[in-house]
Amino acid sequence: MSDTSGPSITVLYFAAALTATGIHSQTVALPSSVFELSSLGNLLVSLHPNTDLEAILKNSQWSVDAEMVEDQNNVVLKGGEEVAVICPVSGG
Template sequence: MPQITLLLFAGVRSAWLGEPASQLVELPTSPSPFPLSQLRVHLTRQVQPGNDELARVLERSAWSVDEEMVDEEREDEVLLKGGETVCPIPPVSGG
């Protein structure tokens, strides 16, 4: 099965049930390649089902794939084949 490396930071790491800052996540075999736009649903329904906090954080997060930010309107165009490093970037505030 194709796998991605998922990097977890800030609110996403806090919401993730588990300690490591990176996780290997298996992608579904269908559709293949797997659209980035479907990763939120996959993570919250298949990888960590019932984790409502994770779902809330991912809903507001942007994505980086192989260290490049992905515009929200392009999430359907980015296809994951396996081997990519994917990082959800939660909103931050500061001052």
């Protein structure tokens, strides 16, 4: 599911996000050459309809190129990044 006509990123899914999507990683074409991380959740949900991904993303954090993101509104994706969905982990 890759589109070579424009910028793309690699999205990594872990824990509940992996269970919801059924995949560990995915190449995602960005709809524009400058795309805000805060919009990525909606894009991913549209790529995985009829899953619990939307609810999972509301409680998850993001990392971009192995760096945890504090405020997703301040991160712009330009293509080539590796973005991970970091789901909360419950201990026991």
